[in-house]
Amino acid sequence: MPNKALTQSFDPDRRDFSPYGLSCVSWQASVMPRPDHHNEIEINFLPHGSLTYLLGGKKVEIQEGAISLFWAAVPHQIIHFTDEQPYFVATIPLQNFLQWRLPEHFVQALLQGNVIGEPDHARREPDLFLFEQWTNDLYVQKPGIARAVTLEMQARITRLAADYHRETYSADTRDHLAGIAEAGLSKVEQMACFIAQNYTQKLTVQQIGEQVNLHPSYAMNLFQKTFGTTLINFLTQHRIAHAQRMLTTSDTSITEIGLQAGFSSMSRFNDAFQRICGCSPRDYRKTHDHINSAILSTQS
Missing domain, CATH: 1.10.10.60 (Homeodomain-like)
Incomplete structure (x- = not known):
C-alpha cells in the first residue's frame, strides 16, 4: 500500500509546465483549484476508490485496480475523488517514452489527448507490487536503480501497448475511457x-x-x-x-x-x-x- 509518510499532493503554486521527471510517488487526491500540465506521460494506479478529472475538455473517471495513462501536457484537474487513501502516480519524461518505439497508433492516441487504460483488473496485484517497488526504489535512489525502474516501466507499458487494439475494445469500454456524459x-x-x-x-x-x-x-x-x-x-x-x-x-x-x-x-x-x-x-x-x-x- 502507498506509504502515507511519503505521500505528496498537488501544489497549486507550482510553476506551469514544471517537470516532474522520472518519478513514482504515493499521492493524496485533492480537488485541484487549477489544471496541472507537464511534459511527461502520467500513469495513475488506484488501489482503492476512484477519481474524476477534467482532462482535455472531458470529464474522465479513473477507477481502482487498473492502470491508466495520459499525456500530462493536456491540462488535467481533479474535481472529485471517492477515497481518502493515497494512490500511485508515476511520470515518464516524454523523450524517454518516445524512445521506446511503441506502436504508432498507441503513441498517437496518447498524444491526441486520450486516456488509455487496462480494460479489466487482471493485473491488479502485480501492478500494485510494481508501483510499491518503484516508489521505494526511487525514494532510496540506489546507484543504477533509476535505470532498472525505467526498464520495468518500459516493459509494463509495452505490454499494455501490445494489448491495445481499438477494434477489440467494446463500445462500453471506449465510452468509459473517453469520458463521462455531459449530463x-x-x-x-x-x-x-x-x-x-x-x-x-x-x-x-x-x-x-x-x-x-x-x-x-x-x-x-x-x-x-x-x-x-x-x-x-x-x-x-x-x-x-x-x-x-x-x-x-x-x-x-x-x-x-x-x-x-x-x-x-x-x-x-x-x-x-x-x-x-x-x-x-x-x-x-x-x-x-x-x-x-x-x-x-x-x-x-
Whole structure:
C-alpha cells in the first residue's frame, strides 16, 4: 500500500509546465483549484476508490485496480475523488517514452489527448507490487536503480501497448475511457469543459455564461469560488498549454502557434507566455528542442 509518510499532493503554486521527471510517488487526491500540465506521460494506479478529472475538455473517471495513462501536457484537474487513501502516480519524461518505439497508433492516441487504460483488473496485484517497488526504489535512489525502474516501466507499458487494439475494445469500454456524459456535469464543470473544448476560438465571459444559462457576473464568481481562479485565467492557461504542446511537438511557426492557440495578437501571446512560463515562446522552443526532434523523428 502507498506509504502515507511519503505521500505528496498537488501544489497549486507550482510553476506551469514544471517537470516532474522520472518519478513514482504515493499521492493524496485533492480537488485541484487549477489544471496541472507537464511534459511527461502520467500513469495513475488506484488501489482503492476512484477519481474524476477534467482532462482535455472531458470529464474522465479513473477507477481502482487498473492502470491508466495520459499525456500530462493536456491540462488535467481533479474535481472529485471517492477515497481518502493515497494512490500511485508515476511520470515518464516524454523523450524517454518516445524512445521506446511503441506502436504508432498507441503513441498517437496518447498524444491526441486520450486516456488509455487496462480494460479489466487482471493485473491488479502485480501492478500494485510494481508501483510499491518503484516508489521505494526511487525514494532510496540506489546507484543504477533509476535505470532498472525505467526498464520495468518500459516493459509494463509495452505490454499494455501490445494489448491495445481499438477494434477489440467494446463500445462500453471506449465510452468509459473517453469520458463521462455531459449530463453529469455541474454548471461550473460545464463552463470548464466548454472552455477546454473551445479555447482556440474568440471567447467572452458573456458567451461562457450564456452557454450554461448563467449571468456573466454570477458565472465568474461561481467559477472563481469553485476553482480558485478566474474564467479568463483558466482560458489563458489552456491557450498557453496548447502553445507549449505545439512548440515542443511541431515545427509550426511561432506566429501561427499563437493564432492557433486562440490569441488575437502576437503581443498578447508573448505577454501571456512570458508571464506564465517565465520566458518567450522562442526561448521555450529552444529549451525543448530535443523533445521536438524526438517526436518528429517518430513521424518520419
